[in-house]
Amino acid sequence: MSERSIEARKKQLMKMFQRVIDPLGYKFNPDNELVDFIMEQEVKLEREAGAPFCPCQALPERREDRMKLVCPCIPYHRKHFDAMKACWCQLYVHKDITDTSQLEQIPITELE
Amino acid sequence: MAKIVMYTLSTCPWCKKAKTFFEENDITFESIDYDLEDKESQKEIITKMKELGGTTATPFVIIDDIVIVGYRPKEYAKALNLGDGSE
Amino acid sequence: MNAGGVNLKENNKWVSVSVSSEFSDGSMKVVSVGDQRILLIQVQGKIYGIENTCIHMNCPMHRGLLEGYTIKCPCHDWEFDIRTGEHLMADELKIPVFECKIDENDVLIKMEG
Numbered sequence: 001m002s003e004r005s006i007e008a009r010k011k012q013l014m015k016m017f018q019r020v021i022d023p024l025g026y027k028f029n030p031d032n033e034l035v036d037f038i039m040e041q042e043v044k045l046e047r048e049a050g051a052p053f054c055p056c057q058a059l060p061e062r063r064e065d066r067m068k069l070v071c072p073c074i075p076y077h078r079k080h081f082d083a084m085k086a087c088w089c090q091l092y093v094h095k096d097i098t099d100t101s102q103l104e105q106i107p108i109t110e111l112e
Numbered sequence: 113m114a115k116i117v118m119y120t121l122s123t124c125p126w127c128k129k130a131k132t133f134f135e136e137n138d139i140t141f142e143s144i145d146y147d148l149e150d151k152e153s154q155k156e157i158i159t160k161m162k163e164l165g166g167t168t169a170t171p172f173v174i175i176d177d178i179v180i181v182g183y184r185p186k187e188y189a190k191a192l193n194l195g196d197g198s199e
Numbered sequence: 200m201n202a203g204g205v206n207l208k209e210n211n212k213w214v215s216v217s218v219s220s221e222f223s224d225g226s227m228k229v230v231s232v233g234d235q236r237i238l239l240i241q242v243q244g245k246i247y248g249i250e251n252t253c254i255h256m257n258c259p260m261h262r263g264l265l266e267g268y269t270i271k272c273p274c275h276d277w278e279f280d281i282r283t284g285e286h287l288m289a290d291e292l293k294i295p296v297f298e299c300k301i302d303e304n305d306v307l308i309k310m311e312g
Binding site: 013016019020023024051063064067070074075076078 | 277286288292
Binding site for chain 2: 059
């Protein structure tokens with residue numbers, strides 16, 4: 001996969017995902033370097049595993065479980081992500097977040 | 113010395129940060145990139161993650177018998193008695 | 200006016216897109232109105248219309264699985280209620296829906312503007 005095709009797909013995915021995250025109250029992380037890295041992983045995952053999966057969650061075998069990890073996976077982890085004010089990999093953060101250093105990964109088991 | 117095993121993904125930036133934390137503190141650890149393992153090992157790993165932590169989110173760090181899911185330097189430091197964990 | 204082989208008989212905002220004899224419960228048909236592709240689905244004798252494009256990654260919904268009033272996108276299994284267009288897990292996410300009715304034998308879709 002050429003650098004150029006990775007970049008082009010990244011842009012396409014980000015445009016589509018923006019449409020989804022906006023009504024859910026999220027925006028792309030203001031840390032551009034992190035967004036760039038995660039999106040690149042997603043483009044590669046899409047080519048290799050068939051979908052732009054979350055790069056920070058181990059992919060289970062069952063389709064039903066895997067599909068809950070396709071980015072943006074916010075609808076399937078709403079309570080968890082709303083409590084963290086970010087999705088697990090922090091590609092997306094709540095719209096009111098400006099200081100991302102305050103964000104922390106907290107497993108769902110600690111929030112239940 | 114604590115035994116540290118970490119389940120990670122080669123695609124996960126927070127896993128890289130977790131590894132860096134242990135490296136910078138000169139702590140030996142074993143890390144297994146789930147996505148680079150074969151299907152059989154993946155099955156075993158995912159079963160273990162669910163059993164121990166109820167999740168398949170990474171980084172998944174096991175320090176002796178303490179499970180810490182996520183990039184959480186303060187929690188790692190606490191489990192290792194390293195002080196406040198600030199970098 | 201002819202779009203995608205469908206004869207459009209404009210009647211105020213209601214546009215004729217098909218004939219009711221082509222439908223039975225569970226049947227799905229894609230029609231074109233201008234540049235829009237609309238998926239018509241009949242459930243319990245009533246016809247519903249949704250845009251034929253998933254809001255996630257633009258997949259064509261007509262290849263999806265219909266179960267009751269729920270349609271599942273064939274690409275990544277996002278599920279929507281065909282009556283409201285709402286995603287089952289997050290009602291803020293909506294596929295645009297179109298009001299449909301049957302007038303004599305014609306299937307009509309209400310188009311905006």
